[in-house]
Amino acid sequence: MSEFYTSVHLDESKCKGCINCIKRCPTEAIRVRNGKAVITTKYCIDCGECIRQCKNHAKLPTHDSMDEIKNFKYTVALPAPSLYAQVNNLDDIDIVLTALKDMGFDDVFEVSHAAEIVSAISRKYVPAHKEDWPIISTACPSVTRLIRVRFPNLIDHLLPIKPPMEIAAEMARKRAIEKTGLPSEDIGIFFLSPCPAKVTSVKSPLGYRKSDVDCVLSIKDIYPKLIASMKTVVEEDRVEELSETGNIGISWGSSGGEAGGLLTDSYLAADGIENVLKVLEDLEDQKFANTLSFIELNACHGGCVGGVLAVENPFLAKVKLKSLRKYIPIARTHDAPPDIHPDWDEPVHYEPVFTLGDSMIQSLVLMKKVDELTEKFPGLDCGSCGAPSCRALAEDIVRGNASEKDCIHIFKQYIHKLSDEFQNLQ
Amino acid sequence: MSESLNLNYIITNEDFTRAGEASGDVKSKLKMMGVPPEVIRKVSIAMYEGEINMVIHAGGGTIDVIITADDITMILKDHGPGIADIDLAMQAGYSTASENVRALGFGAGMGLPNMKKYSDEMTIDTELGIGTTVTMKVYFKPKS
Structure with missing residues (x-):
């Protein structure tokens, strides 16, 4: 687990x-x-x-540092497709990829390449599992984690396929071993990430036992060095032919890209965590027509380009991805290679972390207390107590993590009462 | 011991997009109580259908919810037109909803059938011109 x-x-x-x-x-x-x-x-x-x-x-x-490359004999950089959207006027991905090698990586393996493989697998999986429609994308680790703790009835809808990052890591490792003959532990797989959620999914994966990624670097961190290296490789005319990605793979970098790769119209794509929550709530209540085959959800606005480790404004980044796509073929990979392991190998279980008590009857009694306490508070949701709402404070109190007097309004009443009593004594 | 949590919701017809607030609240409470997910699903679908019905057909009403450690009872009471023919209303696909309501994507004639399908017990008390009370019960554990 x-x-x-x-x-x-x-x-x-x-x-x-x-x-x-x-x-x-x-x-x-x-x-x-x-x-x-x-x-x-x-x-x-x-x-x-x-x-x-x-x-x-x-x-x-939390993320790793570029210095970690010293700990491996051979390193491979795995750029997320959103990385390409951080650069101005990019018409050739190879400039970015060559620059990454220039920065010290021995090889590069595009996550967008693996994304095209996930698209190919999904194009078969989704139509074959109509009973689980709509299938929910599992590429955004935050969404999968949200469903695990909040939407038990939607777990069966999750796409049980590893995210592109993982498939890229597996393929990159295999290629590195074949190329160098080194043992696996000497090979360092470095994912260049737009978000810290990917760090979590490497440290503690959901749906599969172990990640093939060794380190997760922040796009923001490597950005200045990348731009400098890009300039150098262009000036010195050293750009290598490295990219193995088409339009479909690149599109995964922004919202709607993954769904687009399914080549179907019956999908929905939502981004921004508050919108994701709304979609999941409605989906759980069966408010959606069951003609919808796929739901793509991204916690960040605009999709991965909106991640907190990205540099560019997410909406501008989306435009840049779009114009970059003009120069490349639709897809360069149409089928999954036979020797990879894209399927989940561990089920995702509901984790009822928000449950109040140990048993239903205990939870019921505690729930009544939460309701009673909530009534006592002013309902301003001011946050002064340190909890986001009066109701959250009531829950904290019932869980034994806070006290009524943490509410400044209750505390004020208490002080008034004390001072009245004191005056009466006098 | 029969400890229970009693909740009361007023359903207005001012804004039909608010239908679902009551069932949403009940859903989040049941999750915090550790009620099995498949039961929560049944309750939230049945109650949401009921809420929508009250808004579409009856101009709103009240919902009383009684939660115990074993089951949940939902009493949906309205002062709407009443149901003329319960057997007909229970038929899948039969609806008296207006064209306006259907244009909004409601009125498919699945409300009452779904409420019956997703609740373990359901009774309907109705009188033309007076109103309707639907009582639904869902058990948390399968009844042996």
């Missing part, structure tokens, strides 16, 4: 204990306690929303 892990950490010296992150967290995983933001790991889905919202830059994504 996959452990709970979060790739968001806090710089305590920068956290002012404001309420911006607790208010925007879609799973109410954050509380301000003793003046600092604390994440309850099992509630966190790694959507990165708190990192995006924090004005003090106290919320930080």
Whole structure:
């Protein structure tokens, strides 16, 4: 079973204990306690929303550093398709790929190449599993994690195929072993990521036992060096022919790309975590027509180009991907190679992390207390207590993690009462 | 011991996009109680259908929900026109919904049949010109 892990950490010296992150967290995983933001790991889905919202830059994504390449004898860079959208006026992906090699990687393997393989597999899987329609995409780790803790009835709809990053890693490792004859542990697979959720999915995968990725680097981190290397390889006329990607693979970088690769019209693509939640709620209530075959969901606005480790404005990035696609063929891979393992090898189970008590009767009693307490609070959802809403505070109290006097309005009443009593004594 | 959680919802017909708020609230409460997912699915579908019915046909009403450790009872009460022929209304595909309502994607004639399908027990009390009360019960564990 996959452990709970979060790739968001806090710089305590920068956290002012404001309420911006607790208010925007879609799973109410954050509380301000003793003046600092604390994440309850099992509630966190790694959507990165708190990192995006924090004005003090106290919320930080966890990722590896470029220095890690020293720990391996042979390294392969796996650029996410969203990386290509970070560069201005790019008409040739090979410039980016050659530049990555120039930066110190021994080889490159495009995630967009593997994405075309996932598209090919999905084109067979989706029509063959009509009983599970709509099939829900599992490429965004935050969405899969959200479904695991909040939407038990939708788990059966998940596409049980590894994300392109994983298939790229498996293929890149195999190619590296064949090329070099080195043992697997000497080969370092480095994913260049637009988001910290991918760090979580490498450290603690959902649907498969172990990730083939060794390190996850931030696009933001490598960006300055990449731009400099791109300039060099162009000036020195050293651009190699490396890209194995078509239009379909590149399109995965922004919302609607994965669904587009299915070559069907009966899909829905939603992006932005609040929109994802709305779609999942409606889907759970069976408000959607069952003619829909596929649902693509991305936690970030615009899709992966909107990730918190990306540099470019996500909407501009989307435009750049679109214009880049003009120069390349529709697809370069039409079938999955026979020697890869794209299927999930471990089922995803519902994790009822939000349950109040140990038994239904205990939970029922606690739920009544939550309702009673919520009535007592002013309903302003001001966040001063450190919880995102009055109801969340009531739940915290019932779970034994907070007290009524954490509410400043209740506390004020209490002080008034004390001072009245004191005056009466006098 | 018969501990129960009693909830009351007022369903208005001012804004039909708000239909689903009550069933959504019940759904999130059942999840926090650890009720099995397949039961939650039944409850939320049955109750949502009921909510929509009240908005479309009866101009709103009230829903009383009683949750115990063993089951949930939903009492949907309206002061609408009443149901003239319950057997006919229970037929899949039969609907008295207006053209306007159908244009919005409702009125497929599956409301009552789905409520019956997804609840373990259902009774309908109706009187023409007075209103309708639908009582649905769903058990948390299969009844042996």
